[in-house]
Amino acid sequence: MEEIDSKLQRILAAVRENPTYLSHWSAFKKIEQLSPAASTDEKQSMRLAVIGSSTLEPLAACISIKSRLENLSPETWIGGFNTFRQEGLDKNSELFRFAPDIVILSVDGWSVLEDSFISNYPRMNEKEREAKLKHMVNEVVSVVKNLEKESKALILVNNFVIPHFSPFGIVDGKQSLGIREFFRTANQFLEDTFLKSDRVQVVDVDTVASSFGKSKMVNWNTYYRGSVSFSEDFTLQLADEYMRYIRALKGLTKKCIVLDLDNTLWGGVIGEDGMDGIKLGTTSPGVEYLDFQRVLLSLYNRGVILAINSKNNFNDAIEVIHDHPYQVLRENHFAAFRINWQTKVQNLIELANEINIGLDSIVFLDDNPHEREQVRQALPDVMVVDLPKNPNLYRQTLENLNVFDVLSLTKEDIERGDMYVGKRMRLELEQSAGSLEDFLRTLDLEVTVREATDFDLPRVVQLIGKTNQFNLTTRRYTEAETRNLRDAEDSAVYCMSVKDKFGDEGIVGVAIVRKNDGQWTIDSFLMSCRVIGRSVETSFLSKIISDARDAKVQAIEGEFIPTKKNAPAQDFYSKNKFGRPVQTGEDQMVTSWMFILDEQDLEVPEWIKLIEE
């Protein structure tokens, strides 16, 4: 066992050293021979199925090895040449028996169209062209819809590559449905069809191909000899694109960018060059830093957290951030600062603590190779980016990172940056206020509780799926199950949003109540750890109690099921006037609590304004 593991590590080390197409392929085949045991760790395990219209072993091999390089242990199943319909439509097929959690469907549009398509296209009328288009798209859509229905997998379907060649030549765009419009329309149709699905993602292979160079995306020798659709180097690039989805699915996404200042956010050294001397402005040199900051701000605006780690006198540096006319990122964009003369390593550890994220969620950007090397050695979990020496390439380097992907963007993701900044300011206020209650009174807390609407559901399901710490029962429900619970007569799904003077946290709490005559049971009660310590959970519970009172219920039962992570929630019921604890379940680990409505009431803390909707 240990021997297999060390062999595996040696094989992967060779790929790291020389990450060519051939080394990926070779590693894939060698690991196939080793046949290492499947991982039992849910975080690492993945069952990857690849089906499509061409020879897909090379693509599957590259994705599999790239996953292993990120510490995943994929089990890979590859469908036979052009068998995607049989595999995807027959629920007893080998594909479904493999029970994948990721399915890559890679279909070449040309393989679905008849052989005479390109020859006859110029003489087809518009109706015939539209019929061909519908046929091509439906071949793919029908398979995807069945995969979505019959499996639990994340489905990654490619769009069609818009060809460079058209028999119409330069007037392709003037035809009613020219060749390029044909494929563009098909792509739009694919995206529209799966717009609302969180399990189907349309992978924009056309854009990947454009960025790589469409003229190099096929090796025509292997294309004709072995029906391999993609050239060697394009296969690697395409595999990188699929990895973005895999990282997002497996929670390997980075959340925070920690930035150096001198020669990173601006050119020059503030301590030596002064405000007038540093390079930051609308003309070169200086515009490249401005541009870099603008892209950083775009990431902040969609939910990436920013922080600073710089060796500087605090006042010198903060003056630039505060007052420089061309500085894009201001104080209110940063969740935390470490501007001091400590090591960058120490600062990173402190930043991770303060922001409350793992080191493995951090990307570190610093122009100084010595600092980078120190961080790399001391904190291997931090992703250290090799910024190029030339600042004109900073923006491009940032844009090519592709490590911040999520599978869906909620309102909370978009506003995450603001929340962390609010957290920093709250912390600063807390340190200046006297007692905790004095502090809470100054926050102007507003808690809104309502039964979850369609609009709330994606976030509610996200919280049910990922909340570990303040979670009384840790029951996970899918979107469909949650929707059923909400729609059923004998259950309700509540959600709580929290707002204070520093910002709107959005939906941060969920409760699921099962209603029987005379008694309600709180099936689930959970809250994001972001809002722990403000007693908002008490006001959430008091709203449920008041609804129960209106429904003439006598008692409410609450359960606590301990896990490795949910200690912060263990005193919740006892602190909130629930009594009569009874140990139940296997090993008497589960505690069940009762709240008798005739005997008790639970008040909303005076510093919270409860809004019932």
Place this chain on the structure above:
Amino acid sequence: MTEDTERLISIVSQVLLLDIEEISDSLRRKDYEPWDSMAHLILISEIENQFGIFFEDEEIVEIWTVGDLKKVLASKIA
């Protein structure tokens, strides 16, 4: 070994999953299971890409051993 032969053997070693010492001119496609049609396809295209040459289909099917590979390659880069 010449530089070209070394390069060729390195490709063969990676595609056929053999250490360099294990590769002999007499190693034969039909006697060695990992040398399947997919491996053959990749072997040929890697050699084409790395040496900037092109194999005719008739040449490809006539390559049965490592020795054959060396011979065809030598004739193409001569």
